[in-house]
Amino acid sequence: MSVIAEIEARQEEFAGWRQALHENPGLGFEETFAARMVEEKLREFGLDEVHAGIGGTGVVGVLHGRRKSNRAIGLRADMDALPIAEETGKPYASKVPGVMHACGHDGHTATLLAAAWQLARTRDFAGTVHFIFQPAEEGLGGARAMLEDGLLERFPCDRLYAYHNFPGMETGRIFTRPGRMMAGCAFFTIKVAGRGGHAALPQTTVDAAQVAANIVVTAQSIVARNLDPNETGIVSFTDVHAGTNSHNVIPERATLKGCLRYYAAPAAALMKDRLEEIAKGVAATYGARAEIGFDDNFVPLVNDEDATEIAVAAAVSTVGPDRVHDDVAPFTGSEDFAYMTDRVPGSYVLVGQGPGAMPHNPAYDFNDAILPVAASYFCRLVQRELG
Numbered sequence: 001m002s003v004i005a006e007i008e009a010r011q012e013e014f015a016g017w018r019q020a021l022h023e024n025p026g027l028g029f030e031e032t033f034a035a036r037m038v039e040e041k042l043r044e045f046g047l048d049e050v051h052a053g054i055g056g057t058g059v060v061g062v063l064h065g066r067r068k069s070n071r072a073i074g075l076r077a078d079m080d081a082l083p084i085a086e087e088t089g090k091p092y093a094s095k096v097p098g099v100m101h102a103c104g105h106d107g108h109t110a111t112l113l114a115a116a117w118q119l120a121r122t123r124d125f126a127g128t129v130h131f132i133f134q135p136a137e138e139g140l141g142g143a144r145a146m147l148e149d150g151l152l153e154r155f156p157c158d159r160l161y162a163y164h165n166f167p168g169m170e171t172g173r174i175f176t177r178p179g180r181m182m183a184g185c186a187f188f189t190i191k192v193a194g195r196g197g198h199a200a201l202p203q204t205t206v207d208a209a210q211v212a213a214n215i216v217v218t219a220q221s222i223v224a225r226n227l228d229p230n231e232t233g234i235v236s237f238t239d240v241h242a243g244t245n246s247h248n249v250i251p252e253r254a255t256l257k258g259c260l261r262y263y264a265a266p267a268a269a270l271m272k273d274r275l276e277e278i279a280k281g282v283a284a285t286y287g288a289r290a291e292i293g294f295d296d297n298f299v300p301l302v303n304d305e306d307a308t309e310i311a312v313a314a315a316v317s318t319v320g321p322d323r324v325h326d327d328v329a330p331f332t333g334s335e336d337f338a339y340m341t342d343r344v345p346g347s348y349v350l351v352g353q354g355p356g357a358m359p360h361n362p363a364y365d366f367n368d369a370i371l372p373v374a375a376s377y378f379c380r381l382v383q384r385e386l387g
């Protein structure tokens, strides 16, 4: 019931890897520094196979245990950074202007490398571990790219596991739940076409700004009046645009962007249908036209019951029962790993990393203290799955 001693002893070295990754961030599908470092380290550790260039910049390492078995599991980390200008003031701050590891994927990559180092030394398991380093988690479809590149056909896995750091929760506490864990997400864009004109002659126009404003307001009735009150749904407008920076032109066109969040596919279908009806119906009411397009960029992440039982047991043997929470409320954020667990049962946990800025904030930094915890958790998962 503790962090693995050999991993703990190397904490500083692993933190050095993490900080090197932090200094050299890459946006989605541009994680060349990370991919090269991962490939080099996995070869150095003596993995049986290392495959680069899967789904763009993705890397997969294959490690066989000392004992034979047909079972295999996948451990996954994400490698991408975000288009944010860093403000941490850390000595290892990003050397790439406007790009930083503001979600801790540098930490996830270093963690999985640390687990690979330990497991390659010991190989004390039966079967195969696939170390999956994915590109472009932040909404650009890195998981789908790897899957389309044959990830699960080339490296079949019986189960898949991943983790995310979690600021604001005590360092080293582990949180998960069976079933619904993270939300699905569909981006939408609504284009309104009216008739522009002079602000002094509204009777000659069809005001696209007024139509857009009514769509924003009416769309909030979808969750309030259409969705089952026991179901979760979010309709958020994040970009509302009309006009050309004038005070006396009624705009001809308006564009609305936003996203829907949900845990269940029927809820998503209902929200999409209603949003389309409202956009078109409101536009028609005022004599305008509206078009809507959807981009499904995350499916919901559902934790498999059996995999989550194993994840909880592995977490308990790493940090003790008092520091494992197996009934955390589902999160309305989304996670690209869901595309993988949509295909193979898996489980996703959050590891608390203490006080500090939240992800996607320019002051955010991964807490290196959780590297040994999360790496030990991965090793314990392998013991439980392939012991």
Ligand SMILES: [Zn+2]
Pocket: 102, 103, 138, 359, 360
């Ligand atoms: Zn993120």
Ligand SMILES: [Zn+2]
Pocket: 103, 104, 105, 137, 164, 359
């Ligand atoms: Zn993240």
